[in-house]
Amino acid sequence: MRICVVTESFLPQVNGVANSVRHVVDRLGATGHQALVVAPGPGPREYAGAEVVRVRSLALPGYQEFPLGLPGSAVERAMARFAPDVVHLASPVALGVTGQRAARRLGVPTVAVYQTDVAGFARHYPHAFMTGHAERVMTRWLARIHRRADRNLVPSRASHDQLAALGVTDLHLWRRGxxxxxxxxxxxxxQLRRRWADEGQVLVGYVGRLAAEKQVHRLAELADLPGVRLVVVGDGPVRGQLQRMLPGAVFTGMLRGEELAAAFASLDVFVHTGENETFCQTVQEAQASGVAVVAPGVGGPADLVEHGRTGLLHDPAEPDSLRDLVSWASREPALRMHLAANARQAVAGRTWAAVVDELVGHYREVCGQDVARAA
Incomplete structure (x- = not known):
């Protein structure tokens, strides 16, 4: 098949959308499919044998690291030249709309992958969006995009319910590998553990972007837990503020590849704080690394963690819930071993190869539906 992937983010950015697209393109190429990637901002023009078409972009106010793709004719020209069988819209918000319109004009079916809760995102950046109505406006915009797609893939039950409530149909669960x-x-x-836990402390760590929407300020609730050393892996706009709040924590900055994997596996407890995760890939990576997880019992993590068996779910609405569960896990090695062993077993079949092969099945189905409508 020939697949055009129109994505809101791609390399060199490191985030959930860019990483998912990268794994999709890797597997498509390995299984004989041809892919074209359309992405905003500067970056590589080729990835894993696929051409990457770069379009004009604008830095998002309050979030300079995120280039927002601008509408233009380049998307439709690239798409027409490539002649795809299907267009994959990765977390469509801005550039995805341009891709969706181009696909409709060219008569190509679209599969929209919901991945970013932009309304929830806006809630944490009121200064950037300049209006108290931003959340409602973005919710309506999101609903419109997904109602116009031929098929919508969602990463969790919470995301399914969110889009269904907005009148979006043809929803299918598609999780990440x-x-x-x-x-x-x-x-x-x-070696890492000796360096980070110089007095034999239990290592409690967060891995991810250091940004307001991740609610990383809540890590301060754990700063004075006895016998605990906080480890913060990642970078982002609130890193300086967080370092001032947590002078006793270890900050590693951005890690990738084997360094990141070693950091994950060297933790005793992984903690996630954000409430607006549609999936939460870092929870799954911690589970695969054999680390006990404490995550919010809302959104995507509620699907990934079975409370008391594959992790612990804290209630974001309860002020002491996060601290109490992390404190419990830090004091009980047997509990951590139980949660980690069950979690590792739970993710054993969630390879990227398996989930991308499932994605190709969705591509084939919408192509078949398109042929049936034409007939």
């Missing part, structure tokens, strides 16, 4: 060869308990590093 995890690189089990990379994220593995065997990557646990005694």
């Amino acid at each position: 995890v690189s089990l060869d990379l994220f593995d308990p065997r990557r646990r590093s005694p």
Whole structure:
């Protein structure tokens, strides 16, 4: 098949959307499909044998690291030249709308993958969006995009319910894969642990972007837990503020590849704080790494964690819930081992190869529907 992937983010950005697209393109190429990637901003023009068409972009106010794709004729020209069988809209918000319109004009079916809760995102950046109505406006915009897609893929039950309530139909659950060869308990590093836990502390860590929508300020609730050393892996606009709040924590900055995998596996407890995660890939990576997880019991994590068996779910509405559960896990090695072992077993079949092959099945089905409508 020939697949045009129109994505709101791609390399060199490191985030959930860019990483998912990268894994999709890897697998498509490995299984004989041809892909074209359309992405905003500067970056590589080729990836894994696929051409990457770059379009004009504008830095998002309040979030300079995120280039927002601008509408233009380049998308339709690239799409017409490539002649795809299907267009994959990766987390469509801005550039995805341009791709959707181009696909409709060219008579190509679209599969829209919901991945970013932009309304929830806006809630944490009121200064950037300049209006108290931004959340409602973005919700209506999102609903319009997904109602016009031929098929919509959602990463969790919460996302399914969210879009269904907005009148979006043809919803299908499509979760993310995890690189089990990379994220593995065997990557646990005694050297890292000695460096981070110089007094034998329990290592409690967060991995991800250091940004307002991740609610990383809540890590301060864990700063004075006895016998605990906080480890913060990642970078982002609130890193400086967070370092001032957590002077005793270890900040590693952005890590990738084997360094990231070693950091995950060397933790005792992984904690996530954000409430607006449609999936939460870092939870899955921590589980694959054999680490006990404490995550919010809302959104995507509620699908990934079975409370008391594959992790612990805290209630974001309860002020002491996060602290109490992390404190419990930090005091109980047997509990951590129980949660980690069950979680590793739960993710054992969630390879990227399996989930991208499932995605290709969705491509084939919408192409078949398109042929049937034409007939």
